[in-house]
Amino acid sequence: MQNTPKSDHNDAQRNIILGSLFDPEFSRVLAKLEPVTFNLGDVLYESGDVSKFAYFPTTAIISLLYIMENGATAEIGLVGNDGILGISLFMGGETTTNRAVVQSAGLGFKMNAKDVKAEFALCRKFQKVLLLYTQAFLTQISQTAVCNRLHSVEQQLCRWLLLSHDRLDSDKLVMTHDLISNMLGVRREGVTLAAQKLAKRKLIKNVRGTITVIDRIGLENAVCECYKVVNDEYERLLDNKLSRHFA
Amino acid sequence: MQNTPKSDHNDAQRNIILGSLFDPEFSRVLAKLEPVTFNLGDVLYESGDVSKFAYFPTTAIISLLYIMENGATAEIGLVGNDGILGISLFMGGETTTNRAVVQSAGLGFKMNAKDVKAEFALCRKFQKVLLLYTQAFLTQISQTAVCNRLHSVEQQLCRWLLLSHDRLDSDKLVMTHDLISNMLGVRREGVTLAAQKLAKRKLIKNVRGTITVIDRIGLENAVCECYKVVNDEYERLLDNKLSRHFA
DNA sequence: CTTCCTATGTGCGATAACACACGTAGGAAG
DNA sequence: CTTCCTACGTGTGTTATCGCACATAGGAAG
Numbered sequence: 001m002q003n004t005p006k007s008d009h010n011d012a013q014r015n016i017i018l019g020s021l022f023d024p025e026f027s028r029v030l031a032k033l034e035p036v037t038f039n040l041g042d043v044l045y046e047s048g049d050v051s052k053f054a055y056f057p058t059t060a061i062i063s064l065l066y067i068m069e070n071g072a073t074a075e076i077g078l079v080g081n082d083g084i085l086g087i088s089l090f091m092g093g094e095t096t097t098n099r100a101v102v103q104s105a106g107l108g109f110k111m112n113a114k115d116v117k118a119e120f121a122l123c124r125k126f127q128k129v130l131l132l133y134t135q136a137f138l139t140q141i142s143q144t145a146v147c148n149r150l151h152s153v154e155q156q157l158c159r160w161l162l163l164s165h166d167r168l169d170s171d172k173l174v175m176t177h178d179l180i181s182n183m184l185g186v187r188r189e190g191v192t193l194a195a196q197k198l199a200k201r202k203l204i205k206n207v208r209g210t211i212t213v214i215d216r217i218g219l220e221n222a223v224c225e226c227y228k229v230v231n232d233e234y235e236r237l238l239d240n241k242l243s244r245h246f247a
Numbered sequence: 248m249q250n251t252p253k254s255d256h257n258d259a260q261r262n263i264i265l266g267s268l269f270d271p272e273f274s275r276v277l278a279k280l281e282p283v284t285f286n287l288g289d290v291l292y293e294s295g296d297v298s299k300f301a302y303f304p305t306t307a308i309i310s311l312l313y314i315m316e317n318g319a320t321a322e323i324g325l326v327g328n329d330g331i332l333g334i335s336l337f338m339g340g341e342t343t344t345n346r347a348v349v350q351s352a353g354l355g356f357k358m359n360a361k362d363v364k365a366e367f368a369l370c371r372k373f374q375k376v377l378l379l380y381t382q383a384f385l386t387q388i389s390q391t392a393v394c395n396r397l398h399s400v401e402q403q404l405c406r407w408l409l410l411s412h413d414r415l416d417s418d419k420l421v422m423t424h425d426l427i428s429n430m431l432g433v434r435r436e437g438v439t440l441a442a443q444k445l446a447k448r449k450l451i452k453n454v455r456g457t458i459t460v461i462d463r464i465g466l467e468n469a470v471c472e473c474y475k476v477v478n479d480e481y482e483r484l485l486d487n488k489l490s491r492h493f494a
Numbered sequence: 495c496t497t498c499c500t501a502t503g504t505g506c507g508a509t510a511a512c513a514c515a516c517g518t519a520g521g522a523a524g
Numbered sequence: 525c526t527t528c529c530t531a532c533g534t535g536t537g538t539t540a541t542c543g544c545a546c547a548t549a550g551g552a553a554g
Contacts, residue, residue, distance in 0.1 A: 066393045069472055074396045076389045091382040092375055093484050097476055098389065128339055135338040138385055142323045142345065145392035146313045149321045149432040152510075176531060185396040187512065192532060208520055208531055225316055229344055237340050399540075423501060434542065439502060455501055455550055 011035075012109060014058040016082050016238055020129045029119060029126065033109040038062070040174070044085060044100040051095075053110040054086030060106030061167050063183055064098045074148070074185030075160075077140040078103060080167025082234060083133050089113050090120040090130055103183070104168060104175070132237045139233040147226040153186050154194040158223035160184060161204065161213065163230070171213045198222070258282075259356060261305040262328050263485055267376045276366060276373065280356040285309070287421070291332060291347040298342075300357040301333030307353030308414050310430055311345045321395070321432030322407075324387040325350060327414025329481060330380050336360050337367040337377055350430070351415060351422070379484045386480040394473040400433050401441040405470035407431060408451065408460065410477070418460045445469070 012030055013019040021029055038044075038060035045051050047067065055062065062085050064076040076098055079085050088096045119126045140163075147156055160183060164173055177191040184191065195211065198204045203219050205212040213219065220227070259277055260266040268276055285291075285307035292298050294314065302309065309332050311323040323345055326332050335343045366373045387410075394403055407430060411420055424438040431438065442453045450466050452459040460466065467474070 066389060068393070068397060072397055074393045076392060087385075088382060091378045091385075093379060093382040093480075096382075097386055097480060131338045132340060134381070134385075135335060135340040135343075138334075138338075138381075138388065139344055141385065141388045141392060142313060145323060145388060145395050146315070146321045146432075148392050148395040150315060150319055178531075185393075188532085189513095189534085190511065192534090193511095196533085206532090233340075233344060425501075435502085436504085436543090437541065439504090440541095443503085453502090 011058055011107065012056070014081050015056040015084075015108070017084050017129055017133060018056055018109070020238070021125060025123050025125055029111075029123075032111050032115040032119070034111070036108050036110045038102040038106055038108060040102055040105045042102040044102070045096070046099055047097050048095050051086060051089070052113050054084055054089050054113065054116045055108055055110050056084055057081055057106065057108035057167075059169060060102060060108050061104040061164060063101050063103035064096075065101060065182070066098055072185065073182045075144065075183040077137060077144060078163060078167070079137075081108075082167060082238065083137060084130065086113070086116065087130075087134050087137065089116050090127075091134065103179075104164065104173070129238070136234045136237045140230050143226045143230045147224060148185070151224045151226065152194075153184065153190045154197055155222075155224040155226075156184055156186075157191065157194045157198065158219055159227045161198075161211065162219055162223055162227050165213050165216065165219075166231070171216075173211045173213070174209060175211060176209055258305055258354065259303070262303040262331075262355070264331050264376055264380060265303055265356070267485070268372060272370050272372055276358075276370075279358050279362040279366070281358070283355050283357045285349040285353055285355060287349055287352045289349040291349070292343070293346055294344050295342050298333060298336070299360050301331055301336050301360065301363045302355055302357050303331055304328055304353065304355035304414075306416060307349060307355050308351035308411060310348050310350035311343075312348060312430070313345055319432065320429045322391065322430040324384060324391060325410060325414070326384070327351075327411075328355075329414060329485065330384060331377065333360070333363065334377075334381050334384065336363050337374075338381065350426075351411065351420070376485070383481045383484045387477050390473045390477045394471060395432070398471045398473065399441075400431065400437045401444055402469075402471040402473075403431055403433075404438065404441045404445065405450075405466055406474045408445075408458065409466055409470055409474050412460050412463070412466075413478070418463075420458045420460070421456065422458060423456055 012033060018029065036055065038057065044055060044062060057079060058081050061078055061080045063078045065073045066076055067073050085100055088094055120130060147159060160180065161173065177195060178188045181188040181191045195204065195206045199206040201218065203215045203222060205214050259280060265276065280303070283302065285304065291302060291309060304326060305328050308325055308327045310325045312320045313323055314320050332347055335341055367377060394406060407427065408420065424442060425435045428435040428438045442451065442458065445451045446453040448465065450462045450469060452461050
């Protein structure tokens with residue numbers, strides 16, 4: 001079980017929750033982590049599932065979706081190296097009403113539900129950062145609600161691209177319009193139209209199966225205020241230099 | 248300062264968070280509460296405010312709104328006797344990005360921010376119920392996001408009426424179409440149209456400044472699934488017999 | 495009873511997003 | 525090179541909601 005080489009240690013710090021811990025807490029938490037590879041489309045939780053694990057992405061992005069009875073979907077929020085998947089474990093509810101899907105393949109770690117709860121109860125710093133993250137995530141969801149109500153598909157696509165870009169190393173988002181439309185809860189054609197407009201403005205490059213960010217600053221100028229509200233709150237609460245703009 | 252007569256004691260239990268506590272914790276918490284009267288339109292927090300108090304409504308309803316730069320508004324969620332206003336105090340963020348407005352006048356209690364934090368750290372049961380409530384509230388916001396994305400104004404009005412009705416003693420909602428439109432983030436005319444349709448179906452009565460629920464069951468049949476998702480989660484997490492349907 | 499403010503009712507053109515249909519093209523597999 | 529699946533592009537008509545304009549009516553204050 002002594003499988004925690006130096007590389008894992010460094011990788012774990014790429015996750016902001018884990019990276020906020022110091023020894024001896026960090027080492028103790030690290031000992032309970034297990035590396036995970038997330039593949040595109042993997043379902044980590046289904047609505048109502050009692051999960052055995054919480055997940056700490058480092059390079060992957062996980063999307064939380066609500067699935068309607070008629071099959072329509074809409075994204076609640078997304079989690080990358082800025083957070084943890086499995087809030088309900090330490091909040092006490094055990095389950096949520098969402099599905100968690102891997103939106104962008106990558107790496108991360110998982111931890112037993114039991115260990116998460118134990119550390120949450122035991123370690124002040126761990127508890128504090130998890131609660132702060134939960135508040136930040138709450139802001140993300142809130143702004144998703146606002147944006148869904150008041151903004152155009154094009155603006156929402158901008159916001160979504162920026163939130164995803166912030167959580168990736170690359171400028172390439174391997175992602176079909178169809179998948180994006182499931183996240184945004186709009187038609188595939190709507191995403192195509194919006195992506196074309198952004199491409200025409202030279203903000204992104206739009207080729208089969210991949211959207212490439214070519215003008216990050218331009219995107220930030222094009223997006224609605226919702227992006228900044230969420231980003232500022234993540235920085236404030238998690239001392240998070242997530243945004244490349246401020247990096 | 249010995250102003251905690253029997254009536255206050257009973258009133259406090261009407262709030263589900265407070266009502267979930269038992270002596271001696273309940274008495275200790277009660278001693279730190281101060282009765283409050285909430286008047287329609289009162290702003291309890293502004294976006295970014297560090298509040299000195301958390302609020303526990305008993306008969307009032309508080310609405311959390313996001314205000315856009317251009318003045319447009321949209322509701323994130325609402326809090327009545329089922330919850331607490333001031334999640335950011337114990338989550339650690341101190342402020343939120345929302346405005347808290349009294350949507351329906353009534354009574355409740357407030358508690359010093361310092362006392363809230365102290366009790367949260369000290370009292371396991373208090374901490375537990377607050378975190379469970381926060382998860383329930385998170386579900387409410389999530390479903391607001393979904394509903395904003397996928398459902399019609401009429402369905403959203405149904406949901407909003409039911410959520411409000413659940414948190415009131417009366418069948419009369421003292422509320423103009425204009426105010427409702429601010430909550431739902433739609434035009435006043437849109438609310439008028441939707442309310443007329445519901446009135447035509449004999450689900451509500453619609454007179455100047457007041458909407459009266461006359462067929463609760465009918466409304467529950469007319470509403471989208473979002474209402475039930477939220478309601479079920481509140482019941483599951485808070486053992487909450489809030490819904491009159493199940494009362 | 496009259497005035498006047500506010501809430502509601504209503505109509506109309508504009509727009510964004512929808513549903514559906516079908517054409518085109520990238521690129522892996524044979 | 526051809527086949528074929530999938531992703532993307534595009535057109536048409538429909539619908540929900542918007543923005544604006546203005547008419548009506550409840551009801552408190554004088």
